[in-house]
Amino acid sequence: MSKEKTTxxxxxxxxxRSEIRDKSVKVLDIRKEEDYKQGHILGAxxxxxxxxxxxxxxxxxxxxxxxxxxDDETPVVVYDDTFGALASRVAWTLQYIGHDExxxxxxxxxxxxxxxxETTVESPSISKxxxxxxLQPQILATADYLMPAKEKGAILMDNRERLNFLENHxxxxxxxxxxxxxxxxxxxxxxxELKRFMQNRNLSPDSExxxxxxxxxxxxxxxxxxxxxxxxxxxxxxxxxFKEWKSLEKPIxxxxxxxxxxxxxx
Amino acid sequence: xxxxxxxxxxxxxxxxxxxxxxRIEEAEKFAEMVKQFRQGKITRDDLRRFRLQxxxxxxxxxxxxxxxxxxxxxxxxxxxxxxxxxxLSESFSIGNAHVSTRQxxxxxxxxxxxxxxxxxxxxETGLTSREACGNSVRNVMCSPLAGVCPEExxxxxxxxxxxxxxxxxxxxxxxxxxxFKINYTCCEKHxxxxxxxxxxIPQQMEVNGKLENGFKIFLGGGLGAQSFVGHQLEPFTQEAxxxxxxxxxxxxYDRMGNRENMARNRMRYLVNELGWEKFQGIVLKERAMVKxxxxxxxxxxxxxxxxxxxxxxxxxxxxxxxxxxxxWMKSNTMKQxxxxxxTAFVTLESGDITAxxxxxxxxxxxxxxxxGRIRNGFxxxxxxRWVKDEDLPxxxxxxxxxxxxxxxxLTMASVVGCSGTTSCNLALTNSHRLAKEVQRKFLELKLDxxxxxxxxxxxxxxxPNSCGQHEIATIxxxxxxxxxxxxxxxxxxxxxxxxxxxxxxxxxxxxxxxAKRIIPAILKVIEVFKSDKRPGDTLDKWLHNIVAGNGNxxxxxxxxxxxxxxxxxxxxxxxxxxxxxxxxxxxSYHARTGRGECAA
Numbered sequence: 001m002s003k004e005k006t007t008x009x010x011x012x013x014x015x016x017r018s019e020i021r022d023k024s025v026k027v028l029d030i031r032k033e034e035d036y037k038q039g040h041i042l043g044a045x046x047x048x049x050x051x052x053x054x055x056x057x058x059x060x061x062x063x064x065x066x067x068x069x070x071d072d073e074t075p076v077v078v079y080d081d082t083f084g085a086l087a088s089r090v091a092w093t094l095q096y097i098g099h100d101e102x103x104x105x106x107x108x109x110x111x112x113x114x115x116x117x118e119t120t121v122e123s124p125s126i127s128k129x130x131x132x133x134x135l136q137p138q139i140l141a142t143a144d145y146l147m148p149a150k151e152k153g154a155i156l157m158d159n160r161e162r163l164n165f166l167e168n169h170x171x172x173x174x175x176x177x178x179x180x181x182x183x184x185x186x187x188x189x190x191x192x193e194l195k196r197f198m199q200n201r202n203l204s205p206d207s208e209x210x211x212x213x214x215x216x217x218x219x220x221x222x223x224x225x226x227x228x229x230x231x232x233x234x235x236x237x238x239x240x241x242f243k244e245w246k247s248l249e250k251p252i253x254x255x256x257x258x259x260x261x262x263x264x265x266x
Numbered sequence: 267x268x269x270x271x272x273x274x275x276x277x278x279x280x281x282x283x284x285x286x287x288x289r290i291e292e293a294e295k296f297a298e299m300v301k302q303f304r305q306g307k308i309t310r311d312d313l314r315r316f317r318l319q320x321x322x323x324x325x326x327x328x329x330x331x332x333x334x335x336x337x338x339x340x341x342x343x344x345x346x347x348x349x350x351x352x353x354l355s356e357s358f359s360i361g362n363a364h365v366s367t368r369q370x371x372x373x374x375x376x377x378x379x380x381x382x383x384x385x386x387x388x389x390e391t392g393l394t395s396r397e398a399c400g401n402s403v404r405n406v407m408c409s410p411l412a413g414v415c416p417e418e419x420x421x422x423x424x425x426x427x428x429x430x431x432x433x434x435x436x437x438x439x440x441x442x443x444x445x446f447k448i449n450y451t452c453c454e455k456h457x458x459x460x461x462x463x464x465x466x467i468p469q470q471m472e473v474n475g476k477l478e479n480g481f482k483i484f485l486g487g488g489l490g491a492q493s494f495v496g497h498q499l500e501p502f503t504q505e506a507x508x509x510x511x512x513x514x515x516x517x518x519y520d521r522m523g524n525r526e527n528m529a530r531n532r533m534r535y536l537v538n539e540l541g542w543e544k545f546q547g548i549v550l551k552e553r554a555m556v557k558x559x560x561x562x563x564x565x566x567x568x569x570x571x572x573x574x575x576x577x578x579x580x581x582x583x584x585x586x587x588x589x590x591x592x593x594w595m596k597s598n599t600m601k602q603x604x605x606x607x608x609t610a611f612v613t614l615e616s617g618d619i620t621a622x623x624x625x626x627x628x629x630x631x632x633x634x635x636x637x638g639r640i641r642n643g644f645x646x647x648x649x650x651r652w653v654k655d656e657d658l659p660x661x662x663x664x665x666x667x668x669x670x671x672x673x674x675x676l677t678m679a680s681v682v683g684c685s686g687t688t689s690c691n692l693a694l695t696n697s698h699r700l701a702k703e704v705q706r707k708f709l710e711l712k713l714d715x716x717x718x719x720x721x722x723x724x725x726x727x728x729x730p731n732s733c734g735q736h737e738i739a740t741i742x743x744x745x746x747x748x749x750x751x752x753x754x755x756x757x758x759x760x761x762x763x764x765x766x767x768x769x770x771x772x773x774x775x776x777x778x779x780x781a782k783r784i785i786p787a788i789l790k791v792i793e794v795f796k797s798d799k800r801p802g803d804t805l806d807k808w809l810h811n812i813v814a815g816n817g818n819x820x821x822x823x824x825x826x827x828x829x830x831x832x833x834x835x836x837x838x839x840x841x842x843x844x845x846x847x848x849x850x851x852x853x854s855y856h857a858r859t860g861r862g863e864c865a866a
Contacts, residue, residue, distance in 0.1 A: 017585065135679070161360070161361065162360045162361075162375050163360050163361075163375075166375065170794065175377065177357070177358075179356045179357050179361070180357045180358060180380075181421060184353065196297075196383075197379075197380070197383065199297075199301075200297050200300065200379045200382060201379045202301055202304050202305065219608065255327070255328065256327065257326065257327050257687070257688060257858050258325070258326040258327055258688065258689065258698060259686070259687045259688045259698070259848075259849075259850035259851065260360065260374070260375055260688055260689065260703070261688075261850065262688045262699040262849070263360060263362055263364065263374050263375075263612065263618060263685070263688045263698065264311045264360065264361075264362050264618065264620075264700050264848045265362050265615060265618035265619050265620045265688065266362075266620055266621065
C-alpha cells in the first residue's frame with residue numbers, strides 16, 4: 001500500500017512530453033488501430049481495448065506487456081479518446097498483473113490534438129522485455145465477493161448513466177455516473193471536487209469501495225481511478241460488472257413505477 | 267429594454283448575465299442539511315421543507331432523487347448558462363433538461379446528495395433554484411415576445427426582472443400559505459395574465475396630460491383541481507403603484523390565505539370565498555397602508571438602459587433552401603415589430619432537450635441572435651429573438667443538424683405535456699410521453715400546415731392538477747384511471763374550448779377518453795369540425811361558438827361526446843391487451859401515486 005501512494009494516478013501533458021523526450025516512459029494508445037495509424041502521441045504503442053478484451057487472462061496480458069517493452073520498472077502512461085474509460089481498464093489490468101507504475105494521461109487524445117501538441121503517424125520500434133507476474137487480487141472483485149463484502153460495509157458504486165442505473169442495478173449500490181467524474185477539460189475532476197462528492201454522501205475514506213459498470217469494467221475503471229486519485233486506499237473493480245451479474249441471475253434492484261426513460265429527448 | 271441601433275462591434279461582444287440570482291453559500295448549506303438528514307440529525311419533514319424552498323422536489327416514489335427546478339426570471343437565458351445546464355444535466359441528471367410551461371429549466375432524477383452540486387454550478391453562472399418550489403413566489407414570467415411583439419405597448423421585461431429581484435429571498439415571501447405565481451405579458455394575445463395570482467399587461471394612460479406607463483393587473487386567477495380566471499383590479503395601475511400593489515396582494519394572501527386545507531390554499535380560493543368586490547376593496551386599502559408605512563419609497567429597480575444590439579453575421583449565402591424551410595418558416599417564425607428582424611420558436615417534445623442540443627442552442631444564440639441570448643417560452647419551447655430575416659434559413663439549417671427543426675411550434679402540433687409518471691409523485695398517467703406521441707402524429711399528418719388548426723392548442727396533464735394547463739387548451743386532457751370489470755386502464759378526461767387570452771375561459775369537460783384512444787379522438791374532433799365548420803371558422807373559433815350556444819349543426823359538447831362514443835368504448839382485455847397498458851410501460855396499468863409535495 002505504501003508503494004501505491006507514490007504512484008501517480010494521472011499525468012498532465014507537459015510532464016508526459018518531457019518524459020517522452022527523456023525516453024523515461026512507455027506510452028500506450030488504447031484506441032482502434034485505424035485511429036492510431038492516422039496519428040498518435042510520439043512513441044506510443046497501440047494497444048486497442050478489443051485486443052485486451054479478446055483475452056485478458058494474466059498470462060496473455062503479461063505477454064502483451066513484455067512485447068510492448070515494459071519491464072517491472074518501466075513507468076507506463078495510458079491514453080484513449082473515450083474520456084479515459086478505456087485507458088483506465090488497461091491501466092487497472094496492468095496493475096492487476098503486478099505492474100504498479102502506471103498512470104493515465106489526464107486529457108483525451110482529442111484534447112491533446114486540440115491543444116496542438118505534437119503527434120506522429122510513425123510506429124515506434126520496440127524491443128521485448130521481461131516482466132514478472134505478481135497478481136494483485138486485492139484490487140479485483142468477483143461476483144461472489146460482492147455481497148459478503150457489502151454485508152461487511154463495503155460500498156458498491158455503479159458508474160453507469162443515471163437512467164441505466166434506475167432501470168436495474170445490484171441491490172444497495174449507489175450511482176456515480178461516469179460523467180460526474182470528468183471536468184470539461186480533464187478525464188478526472190480536481191481532487192477537491194471529487195472529495196466533496198464523497199463527503200456529500202457521508203462516504204468515509206476508510207470504506208472499501210467496489211466499482212462496477214455495464215459490461216467490461218471501463219466506466220467503472222475510471223470510477224476506480226477517480227477514487228484512487230483522492231486517496232481512498234481500498235478500492236476494487238468488479239471487472240465483469242453488471243453483464244455477468246445479470247447472466248448469473250443474481251438479485252437486481254429497480255426504480256419501479258416511473259417512466260423515466262420518456263424524459264429523454266434522444 | 268429599447269434597442270438602439272446596431273453596434274459595429276465584433277460578434278464576440280456577447281452580453282453577460284446582468285443579475286446574479288444564485289448564491290454558493292446556499293449550495294453549501296444544502297449539502298450540510300442532506301448530510302445531517304442522512305445521519306439522522308434532522309427529520310425527513312425538516313429536510314423536505316428546506317429542500318422545496320431551494321427548488322428541489324422529491325421524485326416519483328422516492329425522495330432519494332430530486333427534480334431541480336432552475337428559475338429563469340422573464341425566461342431570459344444566456345449562452346453560458348445553457349452550457350452550464352448542459353454540463354450539470356450530464357454530470358448529475360439524465361443528460362437531458364426539460365423546459366417547463368413557466369419558463370424554468372428542470373433537471374430530473376438528481377441524487378439528493380448531488381443537489382448541492384447542481385446549485386453550486388447554477389450559482390457559478392448566475393442562476394438559482396431558490397423559491398422555485400415550495401410556498402413562495404415562483405419564477406416571475408414574462409412573455410417571450412416582450413420587446414419584439416408587434417402588438418405590445420411597451421416592453422415589460424425590466425418590470426418582470428425587477429419584480430423577481432425584489433421578491434427573491436424577501437422575508438415577506440418565505441412562508442406563504444401556498445405557491446404564488448406572477449406573469450407579465452406583452453399584450454392580450456401572447457401571455458397568460460388571467461390564469462395566475464397576479465398577471466400584468468402593459469398599458470398606457472393619460473395622467474395629468476401626460477402619457478404614462480402602467481399595467482392592467484389581474485388577480486386571483488389560476489389553474490388546478492378548481493380553476494378561476496383572474497379579475498382586473500382597476501382600469502389602470504400606474505408604474506409607481508405596481509410594486510405597492512404586488513406587496514399589498516402578497517401581504518393579504520399571507521395574512522388571510524387558507525393555511526389549513528391543502529386543497530384550497532391558493533389565493534384564487536380566498537378571492538372566490540370573499541367575493542371579488544370585497545377582495546378588491548381589501549387590496550386597495552392594503553396598498554394605501556403599504557404606501558403609508560413604508561419609510562422610504564419602494565420602487566421597482568428598473569434597468570431600462572438601452573441595450574446595444576450586436577451585429578450578427580449574414581455573410582454566406584445558402585446554396586439552396588434546405589428541405590422543409592418554408593413549412594418551418596410558416597409555423598415557427600414571427601416578424602418582429604423591428605423591421606428586418608424575426609423571432610424563431612424551437613418546439614421541443616414535451617419540453618425535453620439533450621445536453622448536446624443545449625450546447626448547440628447556445629452556439630446558435632451567439633451566432634444568430636442580435637441580443638445574444640434566448641428566452642424560454644410558455645409552451646415548453648425556446649425562442650430565438652432578434653434574428654435577421656435573411657439569417658432564418660441558416661438558423662433553420664443549424665437547428666436541422668441537431669434535430670431541433672421540428673415545424674409546428676406556433677400551431678396545434680406543439681403539444682404541452684406535464685412530466686406525468688416520468689417523475690411526478692402525483693401523476694396517474696404518462697402524459698409526458700402521450701404529448702410526444704400526439705405531436706409526432708400531428709407532424710406526420712402535416713396538421714401543422716392546416717391554417718384552420720393553427721391557433722388551437724392541445725395540453726395534457728397526468729392528473730387533475732393542472733401542470734399541463736389542460737383547462738386553457740382548445741383540446742385539453744387530464745389523466746386518471748378507468749376500469750372494465752377488474753381490469754384497469756389509463757383514462758383521460760377531455761375538456762374542450764379553453765383559452766387564456768383576452769376572452770379567457772376554462773375548457774368544458776366533455777367526456778372520458780382512454781389513453782390509447784386519445785389520438786383517434788383528437789382526429790375525430792378535427793373531422794367533425796371540418797364537416798361542420800362555417801366558412802372562415804377555425805377549430806378554436808368553432809368550439810368557442812358551440813360553447814357560446816352559436817353552433818352550426820353541432821350544438822353543444824354533448825353532440826361531440828355522442829360522436830366520440832364508438833372511439834372511447836373500452837374493449838375487453840382479450841380483444842386488445844395493449845389498451846390496458848399506458849405509454850412507456852410493458853405491464854398492465856395500475857393507478858399509483860405517492861405523496862404530493864406541492865403543499866409541503
